[in-house]
Amino acid sequence: MVQKTFGIYNPETATGAEQFYLELGKSHVATWLKDSNSNVISAFELFEYDAEMSPVFANVLRDVKLVSKIMKDYHPQVQVIWENSECLLVPANYYHEQVSTQYLNIVFGNALHADVSGHTHTATRTAAVFRVPRAWKEAVVMTYPNATFEHKYLGLFNSFNYDRQGLYAFFYRNHFILVVVKQRKVQLMQTFNYQTPEDVLYYILNTCNQYGMDYESTPVRVSGLIDFKSSLYEEMVKYLPDVAVDSLPGNRLGGAFTEQPVHFFVPFFKTTT
Known part of the structure; x- marks a missing residue:
């Protein structure tokens, strides 16, 4: 439903x-x-x-x-953005269409009835290799035959060209995309499913440990479907000293958006504003 x-x-x-x-x-x-x-x-x-x-x-x-x-x-003009976890970002020099499927199979395992694609961003010399269920692609093409396709990860990657260091969590209902930026370079972009606030804290703290980042001094910016009165946010600010709301660049939202907190829309608009 x-x-x-x-x-x-x-x-x-x-x-x-x-x-x-x-x-x-x-x-x-x-x-x-x-x-x-x-x-x-x-x-x-x-x-x-x-x-x-x-x-x-x-x-x-x-x-x-x-x-x-x-x-x-x-x-x-119809731009379709796939938001799923089966995506790899690779230097454009290492992207070859004939081995895209092997890249994905090694990391995510084999998939039946999947559509594999690649998209290169010339300015950052980065390519996204991704796959989606073939039924998704067929349903969209049936409705919008003029659609063009890209993956969420590549758009997010391009939006972090000038950030110095920090963790960014983009929340959806039961999962979030975590982006790690260190020394002005994106080190990690990964989707995590979660059920409890403790799940989210574990992923963030474990990521800090893996990348040698002090969680007490590392900025953590959150956005998306997260309520500041929720137990999730309360747990985050309890254990992470530098938690703040991520924002959108410039004045890009129409007047009707003022009735809702701007951070709700950051995961959607950050890649297209």
């Missing part, structure tokens, strides 16, 4: 020249519009679903489209 978590619309900022984004994960579908001239986000929707209760992804996409105000319209 698909549930709508957010529906934010700024009709006064819509110009008709919006880029349409569609982020797809194992438990969510997010859509938003960004004005191509001003880079202002004019609308955003987030839908969540239980993958075990909704195993057919084409049905999830169909149900989302039935209730979405954004997806009902025709969009000449």
